[in-house]
Amino acid sequence: MITLSNVTKIYKSKSGSVTAVDNVSLHIREGEIFGIIGYSGAGKSSLIRMLNGLEKATSGQVIVAGRDMANIKGRELRKARQEIGMIFQHFNLLWSRTVRENIAFPLEIAGVPKQERLKRVDELIKLVGLEGRENAYPSQLSGGQKQRVGIARALANNPKVLLCDEATSALDPQTTDSILDLLVDINKRLGLTIVLITHEMHVIRKICDRVAVMESGKIVEEGEVLRVFRKPEQPITKRFVQQVTEPEETKETVSHLLEKYPQGRVIQLTFVGDAAEQPLMTNIIRNFNVSVNIVQGKISQTHQGAYGVLFIHIDGTEEEMDKVIDYIRQQQVEAEVMTNVE
Numbered sequence: 001m002i003t004l005s006n007v008t009k010i011y012k013s014k015s016g017s018v019t020a021v022d023n024v025s026l027h028i029r030e031g032e033i034f035g036i037i038g039y040s041g042a043g044k045s046s047l048i049r050m051l052n053g054l055e056k057a058t059s060g061q062v063i064v065a066g067r068d069m070a071n072i073k074g075r076e077l078r079k080a081r082q083e084i085g086m087i088f089q090h091f092n093l094l095w096s097r098t099v100r101e102n103i104a105f106p107l108e109i110a111g112v113p114k115q116e117r118l119k120r121v122d123e124l125i126k127l128v129g130l131e132g133r134e135n136a137y138p139s140q141l142s143g144g145q146k147q148r149v150g151i152a153r154a155l156a157n158n159p160k161v162l163l164c165d166e167a168t169s170a171l172d173p174q175t176t177d178s179i180l181d182l183l184v185d186i187n188k189r190l191g192l193t194i195v196l197i198t199h200e201m202h203v204i205r206k207i208c209d210r211v212a213v214m215e216s217g218k219i220v221e222e223g224e225v226l227r228v229f230r231k232p233e234q235p236i237t238k239r240f241v242q243q244v245t246e247p248e249e250t251k252e253t254v255s256h257l258l259e260k261y262p263q264g265r266v267i268q269l270t271f272v273g274d275a276a277e278q279p280l281m282t283n284i285i286r287n288f289n290v291s292v293n294i295v296q297g298k299i300s301q302t303h304q305g306a307y308g309v310l311f312i313h314i315d316g317t318e319e320e321m322d323k324v325i326d327y328i329r330q331q332q333v334e335a336e337v338m339t340n341v342e
């Protein structure tokens, strides 16, 4: 659905030039929810804005739904943009228009006749769950409701792709989850391809199929979300994964344990999918002559299955502890012996 080949975006100004996107190649499949994560300034906005022609690539090729976005203009560009909806962090609604009028706006621009427009707006209001709020103005809506208007407006012209630019960053955690659920629902029901940019791993974990990690204009890591959670390769990816798996207290607890029990071992276990559901601890305690102390644990649900991290402290003879670690690894559970915590 979307293919970027060697895309670079350089901004030139009097004070010099900034390479915001640096030779990025990427393929996003039809119907998937693809996340791009990075810290502020990584180049995410520049990248997503090239997908709908709001920015032109300095070099390289951007193909969206069969169109070369860098080389189309005028009518063809307007047509291409109708097939690419976009939602924003601060919603970008028209404040003097009601919910209904905001959603109707792109249909007016596309020249859809009035009767058809009214029907389509009603459908969209139902789709995003805004029944009863049709005649409210944006200032009378909660943040979540405003984003629902933004989503309905973005979907008005039946786009093939929905771009989400930090769409939940201005919302509280509960509202964030309800908007993410709505995006998954729309993705399933309409088969829409969704590309989102975010700095929050929670968003990626909850709804994305695949993720690309961006740093200094480059994609430094890319893959299935579950794979990236299980085995993040780059230091920046590890930091993002820790946002959702490893609370601050864990580091303190582990450091404390390493100091307090220098003779034992603190082990980080990582479970994925079915491995998260087996009675591993019971088997260790029954079959090996070690003491086991469960320190901390958390199971997270990703879009593709469960992922869990558990910290345990074991103590016994060196030989017996080695046997335990071998046993754990045989159960398709990753075991990392902690030596120090960064």
Ligand SMILES: Nc1ncnc2c1ncn2[C@@H]1O[C@H](COP(=O)(O)OP(=O)(O)OP(=O)(O)O)[C@@H](O)[C@H]1O
Pocket (backbone or CB within 6 Å): 011, 012, 013, 018, 019, 020, 038, 039, 040, 041, 042, 043, 044, 045, 046, 047
């Ligand atoms: N219109 C512009 N003119 C000049 N420099 C720009 C422009 N837009 C972005 N930049 C620069 O390009 C780099 C990447 O910015 P971009 O907004 O794409 O990153 P980002 O990851 O989306 O960050 P943020 O979340 O803060 O927007 C930054 O150094 C930024 O200052």
